[in-house]
Amino acid sequence: MGKESAPADPSPLLALQRATHATLQVIAAELASLDMTASEINALANLADGRPRTVSELGAAVGSRPTTLTSVLDRLDRRGHITRGPHAGDRRAVVVELTPSGRTAADQVRSTLTELERRALAGLPPEAVAGFHQVLQALTEVSS
Amino acid sequence: MGKESAPADPSPLLALQRATHATLQVIAAELASLDMTASEINALANLADGRPRTVSELGAAVGSRPTTLTSVLDRLDRRGHITRGPHAGDRRAVVVELTPSGRTAADQVRSTLTELERRALAGLPPEAVAGFHQVLQALTEVSS
DNA sequence: CAACGAAATCGTAGTATCCGAAACCGTGGG
DNA sequence: CCCACGGTTTCGGATACTACGATTTCGTTG
Numbered sequence: 001m002g003k004e005s006a007p008a009d010p011s012p013l014l015a016l017q018r019a020t021h022a023t024l025q026v027i028a029a030e031l032a033s034l035d036m037t038a039s040e041i042n043a044l045a046n047l048a049d050g051r052p053r054t055v056s057e058l059g060a061a062v063g064s065r066p067t068t069l070t071s072v073l074d075r076l077d078r079r080g081h082i083t084r085g086p087h088a089g090d091r092r093a094v095v096v097e098l099t100p101s102g103r104t105a106a107d108q109v110r111s112t113l114t115e116l117e118r119r120a121l122a123g124l125p126p127e128a129v130a131g132f133h134q135v136l137q138a139l140t141e142v143s144s
Numbered sequence: 145m146g147k148e149s150a151p152a153d154p155s156p157l158l159a160l161q162r163a164t165h166a167t168l169q170v171i172a173a174e175l176a177s178l179d180m181t182a183s184e185i186n187a188l189a190n191l192a193d194g195r196p197r198t199v200s201e202l203g204a205a206v207g208s209r210p211t212t213l214t215s216v217l218d219r220l221d222r223r224g225h226i227t228r229g230p231h232a233g234d235r236r237a238v239v240v241e242l243t244p245s246g247r248t249a250a251d252q253v254r255s256t257l258t259e260l261e262r263r264a265l266a267g268l269p270p271e272a273v274a275g276f277h278q279v280l281q282a283l284t285e286v287s288s
Numbered sequence: 289c290a291a292c293g294a295a296a297t298c299g300t301a302g303t304a305t306c307c308g309a310a311a312c313c314g315t316g317g318g
Numbered sequence: 319c320c321c322a323c324g325g326t327t328t329c330g331g332a333t334a335c336t337a338c339g340a341t342t343t344c345g346t347t348g
Contacts, residue, residue: 020164021207022287063165092313120286131275142264143166
């Protein structure tokens with residue numbers, strides 16, 4: 001039974017981790033000019049739509065605890081990429097927002113991401129991509 | 145136009161990272177009795193098939209540099225989960241192999257993984273899972 | 289045999305990540 | 319009105335991941 005095409009890795013979760021690591025390294029390498037870490041890139045990419053978010057929201061988006069984000073946001077703040085402002089309706093919460101320079105960096109991050117996605121998914125049928133998102137959402141929901 | 149089901153995240157790569165973080169936390173929590181970190185779990189899961197591997201091979205499987213694995217393997221070694229032996233045909237290389245106790249732990253890891261996968265993918269059509277693997281492989285290949 | 293390349297380890301440094309505790313604020317009950 | 323409770327963020331401390339450069343050992347090629 002020729003198993004050449006199905007090596008030894010039928011586990012979706014292991015393949016998930018491998019793909020994450022591999023893409024992460026490529027992204028960090030292509031964005032080396034920004035001199036940012038993976039976490040900073042991740043945070044910035046999630047803010048790239050320009051909509052301000054609280055620390056908790058951002059933490060849920062990137063998959064980290066709010067405590068973890070504090071140091072990441074500290075660095076982005078020091079570099080002038082984000083600002084922390086008061087929340088309109090809730091004075092406990094802090095609103096994280098992109099500065100103009102942060103917007104430039106975030107756009108660069110997003111274009112790198114979409115470029116990599118385009119390169120990888122060019123020859124694949126749309127059903128595969130749809131299934132990909134379906135499985136990712138199922139995994140995320142089960143792990144929420 | 146109800147946007148509840150399509151939040152603001154059409155980026156496959158961002159969804160990938162979120163799912164990875166979310167599943168990683170659940171796995172680490174369910175395997176808390178083993179008292180191992182995510183990297184150790186990842187390495188052990190990749191060794192669970194019982195086939196010995198070199199450090200470089202394992203590094204390619206988990207997505208880390210060989211230098212990164214050294215400390216992880218040190219810990220697994222100290223706990224008696226793996227042994228480092230000489231490679232038959234290449235005396236530079238080191239062969240990493242599971243011990244009986246490592247095999248027990250690896251089996252536990254694998255059963256936790258398959259259980260989580262089963263829970264998440266139960267209601268999904270096989271085509272979705274197939275597309276998931278297809279996209280994952282494409283992303284990994286582009287980033288190799 | 290001499291030179292070059294590959295494999296793994298070690299030392300060093302920078303982050304990431306989480307936990308517990310504290311400070312601040314919003315909400316509901318007396 | 320005041321108070322207790324829960325949510326939000328930050329800080330301090332501890333552990334571990336990760337990478338880079340240098341080193342050692344070994345295979346390979348000329």
